[in-house]
Amino acid sequence: MDTKPFVDQLDQQIMFAEKSWGSFKVLDVETGSMTIKVTLNPGHSMNYHNHKHRDEVWVAVEGKGRTIVDGMEQEIRAGDVITMQAGCRHTVMADTELKLIEVQLGKEISVHDKQKFPLE
Numbered sequence: 198m199d200t201k202p203f204v205d206q207l208d209q210q211i212m213f214a215e216k217s218w219g220s221f222k223v224l225d226v227e228t229g230s231m232t233i234k235v236t237l238n239p240g241h242s243m244n245y246h247n248h249k250h251r252d253e254v255w256v257a258v259e260g261k262g263r264t265i266v267d268g269m270e271q272e273i274r275a276g277d278v279i280t281m282q283a284g285c286r287h288t289v290m291a292d293t294e295l296k297l298i299e300v301q302l303g304k305e306i307s308v309h310d311k312q313k314f315p316l317e
Contacts, residue, residue, distance in 0.1 A: 237291035251303030260295035
């Protein structure tokens, strides 16, 4: 039996990717939450962005970096927890290799729920 036509119809989310800035791996998906392990390479960062329909919690598990949340910058290292409500602008920058656990919380978790902003 040829399963390719059925597989092609699945609208699956990418669960792992390696990029020039680092990598991510989806660890868990539940109704109302998604948990992702993010590794940022030294000197790299996420876009400064926000989400309308989800909150996020980042837990730094290894390395050092900086976050900017609604314009306020702070240093982070292993053990630090950063919480962001829907609508707040945020980014993280890696000074060393930086590993984070990112928990997305909300009724509508989608890759399309992201608006980018210039970092001022």
